[in-house]
Amino acid sequence: MPIRIALVEDDQPVALALQQYFALAPAITCEAVFPNAEEALRRIPKLAPELLLVDINLPKMNGIEFVGQIVQRCPGILCLMLTMYEETPLIFDALKAGACGYLLKETPPHEIVAAIEEAKAGGSPMTPLIARRVVSFFQKQPVPPPAAQSGEGLTDREREVLDLLAQGYLYKEIGEIMGISTHTVNSHNRHIYEKLQVRSRGQAVAKYRGLAE
Template sequence: MSIRIALVEDDQPFARTLQRYFALTSAVTCDVVFPNAEEALRKIPKLAPELLLVDINLPKMNGIEFVGQIVQRCPGMLCLMLTMYEESPLIFEALKAGACGYLLKRTPPQEIVTAIEEAKAGGSPMTPQIARHVVNFFQKQPVPPPAAPVEAGLAGREVEVLGLLAQGYLYKEIGESLGISTHTVNSHIRRIYEKLHVRSRSQAVAKYRGLIE
């Protein structure tokens, strides 16, 4: 029996190419492509496909938000991300939202079919590069830093960011370790500087070490 799927994808040439390939195999049937999340949310509950291939970069609501909503409306719905983005924060946001796997668009079509079959069988397929990101994330999890005194006025996440700064992590590495964007890391660090009354990373680290000693 073919696995009935639907695409949530605004790149129509890409979607048509995939549909043509799926038509050549008996493993997957894809009759529907939704160009945006809003239309997909309206129609998918009635159509009830077995699995969705979902892009992240959609016109209004993004694919991660869509997955979070569709798995609530349709419990058990399998959502497999198919996107060009391979940043660690997006990977973990998608998985937390309810995605069962994460593929890059450069994945060959035959491997996408294999991934669909794997997901239907209860697996969590990932493009090898994505799986490596996930492994690296857990391997790089730092030893929790000592908590700064309450009087320092730092929030919990700010203490985590500052602790990683003290361990020599770069901003990008801090974001990957905590599952947040580099922009969010920068925002935390600005607030840390303000609360500790410092102007540089070295001053902040010195102040932090003074607080925990």
């Protein structure tokens, strides 16, 4: 069965060119074109396409905001960005909003069709330049020290404090349970934060639970 898609694109020549190409592509059925996010939000829930091609630069609500809303209203819908913008912050904002992939408008139509099929099959298609930017971003991130990665740097007492923190006990209560002063609990807590490379109780507990699994 052809993949049922819709476009959210305000550039009429671009939308028309894509529609004409998709009409010749047996793998795709383009069921609608929406010139703005507001109209798309009204009509897409009833239309229920499988995938949306979404531009970022829309007249009022932008495409990233639209994706964030439509994936909440229509769980399971796929949103594939198709835009001229290649800035790294926009790429990550779109992906965090719920986009499954990111293509530039210079992508040839047959590659857009292939990307739609890839997304439908569970992939996350990206224009090669975009994929390289994503990889470069992560390569530039600092690597945590071994103790932060493995959790092996925590002492038995620090692990005991962290176990109690994870159960929701206050510092004073932890001190009473362990037979130590609140000052000592604070000292253990500072060392835990340093070793796990975190800044809050919630982050420490989340990382500790991840390490313990």
